[in-house]
Amino acid sequence: MLKRLSPLALLLSASLHAAPQIDPARVQQLAATPYWIALGHYETAKLGGWRSYVDDPRFFLAADGAHHPDQELQATVAALYAPASLGDKHAQCVFPARTRWLREQLALTDLPRPDCQEFTTWYQSIDPHSAALIFPAAYLNSPSSMFGHTLLRIDQSSTQRNDTTLLSYAINFGAYIEGSDNSILYAWKGLMGGYPGLFAMMPYQEKLSEYRSLENRDLWEYQLDLTPEETGRMVEHVWELKQIKFDYFFFDENCSYRLLELLQVARPSLDLTSQFALTAIPTDTVKAVKQSGLVADVRYRPSRERELLARAEPLDHGEKQQVLAISSDTAYLQDPAFTALPRERQALVQDAAYRLERYRANGQERDPAQAGRSYELLRAINRNPPPPLQIERPGLPEDGHQSRTWQLGVGTREDRAYAEYGLRMAYHDLNDNLYGFPLGAQIEILQLKLRQYEGNDWQVQRLDLATIRSLTPRNALLKPWSWQVAGGLERVPGKHDDEVLVSHVNGGAGGTWQLGDDLLGFALGTVRVEHHNDFAEFISPAAGFNGGLLWRNPLGNLTLEAKGDYFTNGEVRRSVSLNQQWEISRDLGLRLSASRQFSHLATAQNEVMLELKWYQY
Structure with missing residues (x-):
């Protein structure tokens, strides 16, 4: 951003005499208002007091402004009275949203008048009048986009009248990456906060091309009912955040959460962020914006891939x-x-x-x-022009089931009855309630299942760190690969006919085919690496297969699946399973599961379970 306030730091002390003396009670009152809290991106600290999400000292004028909104407010008022000769480096030019609000609240009629040429030129080029929330749908082949993404489009006064949204600007928040980290490292660092997050303003046409064309993602545009004044406040604050670093985490402090903060700057009466204490999945944040009453209209833009497939759908094989x-x-x-x-x-x-x-x-x-x-x-x-392309709009993504899932099951394993309790932080598997999700996509993050057998015998059944499956069908024109990857802890047969908790990482690739209107068949070759206490080796590799059917039926989704792992130490493990979900309501499902497991270490085991799934954020 601007070389922030370096001359100001030298001249600030000389200008303090011009700043008004504000009553301490009034300072505390203003510093606690939702708008000032939103401008500083403050939240209540875990041990009391405040902390700012901003992880950049250049954003603060007070020495401890990140933890004291009142001190930051006083320091800002003092900085507003610095000499006008500072020009673009003046606090009024660097912090226009703060300046406007403090001028109004404190009736600061005697402020210096610096020439904020850079900000004025930038703001006039954007000409903010209205805004839209943009949701590019999930894209499984990019770790940063597995849950979808959100950004804001800023429209000019003539945009809606002349249908010139391609000339608008987009506000995007994302991880800033130096170098070329591979996908696995990117995902890990994103989970652990290893990247800084930055706001950026860019032409909307660039983002539209990136998502619809390069990544083949459908776009949903939610026109917001923000007034020109509210939109302008938000854009002023984006100027204050140029090149300012935030911590970035995939699950909570991500693109969607930061944009909710911007909307609270635009309209301080909103409370959009308090409900996202643990995770901020993009679809959940879209729901929050819609439930707040901000959405005036919804527009759907299909990806190039969807347009191609829709045009080819009526063609026969020869065509x-x-x-x-x-x-x-x-x-x-x-x-x-x-x-x-x-x-x-x-x-x-x-x-x-x-x-x-x-x-x-x-x-x-x-x-x-x-x-x-x-x-x-x-x-x-x-x-010889074709008829207009007609594409049926898919279900609204925000109308799909909630992202967090509580699970309660009862079942039997051979002659032992059990109860099973589970919690999945996010987000969707192949059998889950389908509305708003593509058939054949699975993204599960942080799933824990505990099992209670008869006699109050408790055990950890599984702990999935991540399970991702992309079963996209191949066709005459496009030949996408299907793939899957998973890692965590799970129970497998042991040599004493018991179940042993093992750690594992596995993955595979292959193909998926459309066998009918609502029927997919898939076949993948797999590899697995496992640590098993009953094995002599510390780490045991295996090659195998994973194939089956996925059927969308009147009750819900059914999967019939066969798996096999052939270890280098001679162990062979195979299983067949059937899962049928009954979609009771949007956020409630009942699943029947049955499986039979074969292993060289143990006798074959049969298992049946009936499980209630409650989707709740």
């Missing part, structure tokens, strides 16, 4: 093969097999071919041959 041929060589537009098609079918094929070509070009350097094919396809489309 899809023509799409592949034409997208690779536009000479096939003259092929007799293509020209023999009715004109309306030709229009669909060539439009799908163009969309496929643009899809392949996403994120790639410009290829003259590819650009030439796109041009020829556009010419063909102009001569």
Whole structure:
């Protein structure tokens, strides 16, 4: 940001005599108001008092302003009276939102008038009038986007009238990464707060292209009913936060939480952040914004991938093969097999071919041959345009089940009855209530299950740190890989016919196929690394398989699954399982599970459980 107040620090003492003496009671009153607390990003500290989420000393004018809102307020008032010759480095230019509010609250009519040229030019270029909350849907192939993302779009006064949202600006908060950390390191450091978080203002068109095209994510735009004055207050505060560092954590102090704080600056009467004491999943924050009454309208923007698949859906197998041929060589537009098609079918094929070509070009350097094919396809489309593309809007993501899950089950393992108690912090598995979620996606973080057998025999059944599965079906045009990864503790058969708690990491890759309208089949090859007390080796690797069916039926989701692990030490472990969930309501599900496990170490074991799942934030 600006070289903050370095000359001001030298001149501040000389200007103190010009600052008014404020009654201490009035200072305490102002420092405790929601707006000042929001401007300083303060929260109540665990041992009492205050602490700021801002992790950057440049943001504070008082020596201990991060923990004392009253001291920061007094220091700010004093800084407002520094000599106007400081120009863009003056506190009034660096902190315009603070300045405006303190001027109003304290009737500061005698303030110096510095020339804030940088801020004025920046603010006028943005011309804030209204705002929209943007939610790019979840994208499993990026660890930073597994739960979706949120950002704010700032519209000018003419945006809605002229439909020029692409010219708007976006406020984004994200982890600042220096270098090129791999995905595993990125996920770990994001969980542990290893990256600083920064606000950024950028053209909305750039973010739209990134999410819809490069990452193939659907976008939801929630138009907010903020007034121009409220929107302007929020943008003023974003200027105060330029290049200011926050701690960044994936689960709580993340993009969504920070944007809720901005909305509280825009409208201080809102209380959006207090309900997110442990986690702030983006969909949950969208729900909070909607429940506050801020949302005036919702607009859906499908990804390029969804548009391509929607255009190709009415095509038969032969026509899809023509799409592949034409997208690779536009000479096939003259092929007799293509020209023999009715004109309306030709229009669909060539439009799908163009969309496929643009899809392949996403994120790639410009290829003259590819650009030439796109041009020829556009010419063909102009001569024979297809009908408008109709895409059915999926369920609103915020109307899906809540992210935290309490679980209560009763069951039997062979001849032993048990009760099972579970808590999952986030977020969704293959059998969970589906509305608002894509079929075949699973993201579970921090799941604990405790089991109580007859005789009050308690044991930890499993502790999942993370379980991620992406079962995206392959088709004639697109061939995505399906994959999964998991790690934590779980019970497996032991050599005394008991269950042993082992630590493990496993993963796999393969394919998923659409076998019917609501039926997926999947097959993956897997690898596993395990520490098992009954094994001679400290670490034992295994190769295996994981395959099955996922069926969306009138009750809910059903999975039929087979797994196998073949260890290098000779142990073979296989299982078959069936899970059917009954979706009682949005936030309540009843699941029947049955499984049979085989192991060289123990006799085969049968297990049946009926489990109630309550989704609650």
